[in-house]
Amino acid sequence: MTTLSPTRPRRPDARPKRSYSAIPGQTPGSPPWRALKSLLMLVCVLLVLVPFLAIISTSLADTAQINETGGFVLWPNHPSFSSYTSILAGGLVSRALLVSIGITVVGTALSLGTSILLAYGLSRPGSYGHKQILMLLLLSMLFVPGVIPSYLLVKQLGMINSYWSLILPTMINAFNVIVLRSFFMGLPRELIDAARIDGASEWKILTKIVLPLSKASVAVIGLFYAVTYWNAFFNAMVYINESAKWPMQMVLRSYVVNNAQIGAGQASNAGAALPPSQALQAAILVLSVLPIVIVYPFLQRHMNKGVMVGAVKG
Known part of the structure; x- marks a missing residue:
């Protein structure tokens, strides 16, 4: 005699989906x-x-x-364009633009070059002392030196009132180096091993294989460095004593905070009336933002891929 087990109630196939729509009774795809x-x-x-x-x-x-x-x-x-002609006629703003462009170009090139070399060296497991150097790099992110020790170091190196004081103290950013290192470690190991077997040196591997595969990350890190150098004004305020050596952001800060009349000397000598202070402040603000706005569209296509470098993948 066959005994039949009691039938259990059938569980529903799927639970009712919750609606997270901000409009009650409407789905996310509704008009x-x-x-x-x-x-x-x-x-x-x-x-x-x-x-x-x-x-x-x-x-x-x-x-x-x-x-x-x-x-x-x-x-x-x-x-x-009277406000632009007034601030450019004085010479201070035009000179500050050239100073900022020079510092940004030289600083970005040095920072990007040293960061790439350091990140590539730290990404190679067999490199000498890479664990100790990586630990020092991580510690530099946690313990930031104060203003007074930094000033004493710059003064001891003889860089007060020098353009190098705006570049060398901030030349290497630990976060950017770690991001580049993470990307370099994600490259195919077999490709690098094959190049090494063929007799390629580390410099050739870096320039011919690693960098061409890392254009997106290098472009984004370069943009980060360029924006940092262009927007920096605190180092100029601390280390630069002559107004003739001020970068653009320092001139902008001095003008907006102190309401200085930039270009007033030549305008008054020419017998022309100065534009209102609001127009002058807005004009110098536009000039300080314009170079980065021009450069950004050329690097924007690398942003989506580059900003995800080193992200945790699930």
Whole structure:
């Protein structure tokens, strides 16, 4: 006699999905949900673009419109470049632009070169002392020296009032080196071993194999270094004593904070009236941001891949 086991209730195949929609009763793919996301995206874009538009418009506005609006202008009625000609005529801003460009180009080249060499050496397991050097690099991220020890070191090296004081103290960034090292370690080991078997030296492996495969990461790290050098002003404020050697950001800070009249000497000698201080401040701000804005589109295509270097993959 065959006994039949009692039937158990069948479990449901799938649990009911929870709806996380911000609109009750609407799915994420419904038209109201898409309209809400588009509206939020539009608000975020306006929050970013409106301040830029206000700065550019204020730098191009005339005196009457700035006085009428009481400050910032969203759209100039009669665009004029008088504020740009006034700040460039004095010589201080144009000289500061050349100083910032030189420091950024030289500093980025030195920082990128030393970071690549250090990261490649640390990525090779058989390199001499790579564990100790890596530990020192990690400790430098945790223990940052203060302003006074840094100033005493720069003074002892004879770099006060020198352009090298704006480059050498910040030439190597530990985080950027670790990111490059992580990317170099992720390259195929077999490819490097095959090149070494063929008799390629470490320098040839780095220049002919590693760097061509690392264009995205190198471009992003180079952009990070360039933005850091271009926006730095604290080192110039501490180490540079002559205003003729100030970089662009130091001139911008001095002008915005102290409301100095840049180019006032030549403008007054020529008998021309100076634009309002708001227009001059906006113009020098545009000049300080413009070079990075021009360079960024050429490196933007590498950002999506480069910023993920060293990320944890699940």
